[in-house]
Structures are given as structure tokens and as C-alpha cells.
Amino acid sequence: MKNRLKALRAENNWTQAQLAAELDVSRQTINAIEKGKFDPSLPLAFRTARLFALPIEDIFDDKPM
Amino acid sequence: MTAKDTNRSAWEQDNQKNTVRVGYWTAAWLVTMALANFGPKLIWGATGWLTVTTIIANLAIGFGMILANKRHLKGLDELHQKVQLEAMGLSLGVGLVVGLSYSNLDVTNVIASDAEISHLVILMGLTYGLAVFLGLRKYR
Numbered sequence: 001m002k003n004r005l006k007a008l009r010a011e012n013n014w015t016q017a018q019l020a021a022e023l024d025v026s027r028q029t030i031n032a033i034e035k036g037k038f039d040p041s042l043p044l045a046f047r048t049a050r051l052f053a054l055p056i057e058d059i060f061d062d063k064p065m
Numbered sequence: 066m067t068a069k070d071t072n073r074s075a076w077e078q079d080n081q082k083n084t085v086r087v088g089y090w091t092a093a094w095l096v097t098m099a100l101a102n103f104g105p106k107l108i109w110g111a112t113g114w115l116t117v118t119t120i121i122a123n124l125a126i127g128f129g130m131i132l133a134n135k136r137h138l139k140g141l142d143e144l145h146q147k148v149q150l151e152a153m154g155l156s157l158g159v160g161l162v163v164g165l166s167y168s169n170l171d172v173t174n175v176i177a178s179d180a181e182i183s184h185l186v187i188l189m190g191l192t193y194g195l196a197v198f199l200g201l202r203k204y205r
Contacts, residue, residue, distance in 0.1 A: 021074035025142040
């Protein structure tokens with residue numbers, strides 16, 4: 001699944017560890033999502049959308065990377 | 066929006082506590098396991114009630130260890146839960162298939178020695194460890 005997580009994180013000047021802390025997941029999970037190796041669950045996708053104040057479809061795109 | 070600082074988050078701290086808790090339960094289980102096995106031979110001899118008490122304690126602590134492990138797994142994030150699920154599924158499958166084949170070798174006298182349960186535990190442990198390692202590497 002494509003996503004804009006890395007770009008959104010960069011816009012906020014956050015490290016992977018800081019974003020992971022915000023979302024209550026490990027840094028490795030953020031890294032795997034950014035690289036498209038792991039698709040987040042719906043609850044995690046919603047938490048991410050709330051954090052960036054964006055609709056889910058503006059962050060995640062249901063197309064393979 | 067402000068990101069939390071790089072200090073450990075509450076989630077990470079809970080995770081660490083759960084891991085330490087599993088470690089304590091596992092250590093207690095191993096100690097009582099060793100006592101139940103070697104106590105009668107090396108410490109208290111033929112005192113039957115001590116042996117039975119140690120075995121019951123080992124069983125009770127074993128259940129505590131299972132519950133602590135369940136709590137630990139529930140506290141992990143979704144990626145690590147997935148890695149753990151795959152590793153546990155693989156070790157269960159390998160344990161079942163190889164364990165029964167090993168038992169067949171013993172029952173049919175193809176191998177001279179008895180099939181030992183400890184060999185199965187070692188195999189499952191190694192399979193689980195390797196699967197966790199490979200799973201974590203896959204998502205690195």
C-alpha cells in the first residue's frame with residue numbers, strides 16, 4: 001500500500017521514533033509502513049489520520065508501492 | 066501538533082515492564098523445573114512430599130508464565146504481534162510434524178534410543194527463535 005507517511009513526518013520535522021511514540025507503536029513499525037513492507041490496521045490508520053488531521057485516503061492509497 | 070520527545074513513551078515503558086515480568090516468571094519456572102528434576106537426586110532424596118510440592122509449584126508457576134506471556138503479546142504493537150504469530154505458528158507446526166515423525170522412528174525401532182520430549186522442546190525453541198529473527202529482519 002502506498003502512503004505519504006514519510007513526507008508528512010518530514011513536514012513536521014519528526015523522527016521515526018517521535019512519530020512511533022505519538023502512535024503507540026515501535027519505530028520499526030513506522031519504518032516498515034513507510035517502506036511499504038507492512039500495511040497498518042484500520043485502527044492504526046485512523047490514529048495516523050487523526051494525528052495529521054487528514055482524511056485516511058490522503059495518507060494511504062490502496063495501490064501497491 | 067507537537068511530537069512527544071524522544072524519551073520512552075508510556076507504551077514502550079509498559080512493554081518493557083511486560084517483558085521483564087515474563088523474564089521473572091520464566092526464571093521462576095526454570096528454577097522450579099530444575100528443583101523438581103534434580104531435587105530428589107541431589108538435595109532431599111526420597112522425601113516424596115517435597116518432590117510433589119515442587120512439581121505442583123512448577124505447574125502453578127508455569128500457568129503464571131503463560132498468563133504473563135499472553136499479557137506481553139497483547140501489549141506488543143501490530144507488527145510485532147504478526148511476527149510473533151507467524152513464529153509461534155511455525156514452531157507449533159514444525160514441532161507437531163517433526164515430533165510425530167521422531168516418535169514414529171522410536172515406535173518402529175528405526176532409532177536405537179528413546180524419543181526424548183526435551184529434543185522436541187529444543188527443536189521448537191530453535192524454530193521459534195529463528196522465525197522471530199527472520200520475521201524481524203523481514204520488516205527492518
